[in-house]
Amino acid sequence: MAVGEYPQLSRNVALINGSSNGTLNMNNGGTNSTILDIEVKRKGWKSFWGLCNDDICKKIKWTARTATNNGSNKTTEMWTASALYNVLFWVPLGKKNYYTNAAWGNSAQDNAPGGLMGDIFSDNMETQGTFLAKELIFLLSGDKPTFNININNFTLMPSYSAADLRFPNKNLYMKWDDQYLCGKTPFDYVYAPSTNQDHAYVSEDGSQWFENELRCNSNNLPTYINPIMSGSSSICTSGQYSIVSCLPVSNVTWSALPTGIISFSGTGSQVTVTRVNSGSVTISASVISCNNTYIQTVSKSITVGTAKPGPINWEWNAPPNRVMLDVDDVPGATSYKWYLNGTLKATTTSSYYHLPMSGNVSCGNFYYFGVRAVSSCGTSPESYIGAEMPPCGFAYNVSPNPGSDNIKIESLYDVD
Structure with a gap:
């Protein structure tokens, strides 16, 4: 050849x-x-x-x-x-x-x-x-x-x-x-x-x-076609997706899971996918071939817009007097914006952030921690979690008391 x-x-x-x-x-x-x-x-x-x-x-x-x-x-x-x-x-x-x-x-x-x-x-x-x-x-x-x-x-x-x-x-x-x-x-x-x-x-x-x-x-x-799906692995607003095979096909049914993230326009072997919400979605195309007796389904997972991160994991870390926050990586994200009660505190390139306690949080109070992911398609909606900090007045249990040799000291509070 x-x-x-x-x-x-x-x-x-x-x-x-x-x-x-x-x-x-x-x-x-x-x-x-x-x-x-x-x-x-x-x-x-x-x-x-x-x-x-x-x-x-x-x-x-x-x-x-x-x-x-x-x-x-x-x-x-x-x-x-x-x-x-x-x-x-x-x-x-x-x-x-x-x-x-x-x-x-x-x-x-x-x-x-x-x-x-x-x-x-x-x-x-x-x-x-x-x-x-x-x-x-x-x-x-x-x-x-x-x-x-x-x-x-x-x-x-x-x-x-x-x-x-x-x-x-x-x-x-x-x-x-x-x-x-x-x-x-x-x-x-x-x-x-x-x-x-x-x-x-x-x-x-x-x-x-x-x-x-x-x-x-x-x-x-022969009429047996073995299709593949062509199209980008991510879209910001819309994109073209098509079925490619040696033989032309027309009897194609398009679907997406989960629903509510994208919409389809067009019919047959090529459609336009338009963003409705941000997130990850799997596009599927069912192709009928072999004299309408056999259905072949091909699928492709894509990222639409900038997916909302989450859930947020947090941990009170004293010492060294900080709150550790993290989320799973968001596909395509280049940075993350971290918020405390709606106020931007930091921007990181990684999907975790260590918030200093000094000037930000104190024991015994309730706060909202939030995060947004940033990609080439823009900034995602904010994901947040409410968290109550451990109490300030730590109390301890000492045993045996009185003791003449070794003693055991335990906090009476669970510290997250």
Whole structure:
């Protein structure tokens, strides 16, 4: 891609090799068919000079079959009559069978729609793989095995699994289209070919789909849109907010929580947000897509005007004869104005202030402490709290009294 053509939006998409129309991989013989058979026959009288073909006349027989799509079937059948093979393949002497149940919805994974073991995999297995296995067995035992292999178009990754579909009634053979994807997969979209392809193979169509995503080519993208909200994180009086996606949208519902802080004007994918009061608010936009069957909601938290600080925390701190005041930080605030009974006492850049007692407050009296936040949008309303100072006449309790050694002194008043 050329400079300046990098994607501005992001979507989670999957490019799979299995079809979405239910096409099965049948070239491996279908269900319950042999895909691998290995035999090592006994020699001489042990095999009745080659006339016996039962398992008892063989040192080893391994058979692997595709699964059934109904009930269960024997997918692996083993027979060993050689201690060497028992140790080599970690199997017990005699016969051992493995059974496999049909997958969801009476569907077998081995020939389900999906990325398949195509020519590259099967050719390598039938040539290099078979050759190496035969040589290994021959070197260990001096016996030459016979191999029958039929793994061409064996399903490696079912489409259902590759797309991470999540339906209550699972079925590996199911057909699905764009509409089915809405809310049924963690991906924003899944690109699937019309016919099953080799696993891990990138086709020309797949490459084109991927390029369309990168270029945000709306003429070739599906209707599933994955919107994002564009707009400032703060406004003083008003601002524009819009839904941005590769495809245009019009069916959008706007809302805000808490209510009473902003108002909306306009409809569709772009609205004007106007300040009603100051504070923090979350704007949400619900976008209906997928042929009006799926709702996607995107949200953005913003600061409107200069939020009112608070609540105020205070503490009588004697000594060193001060009242400590503080509030939580206000988003966007650059300074704070502190008040005593409505009179400005100080301006700080931090959200706390230590008010000297001298000339300001005295014990036993009632006062109002207030604070306003200042930002680029102006000064907030005042937040205040009424507080009664501790009494002046401190009284103490001494125990034990009288005492001849150590004594304990406690104030009779709670000091905040």
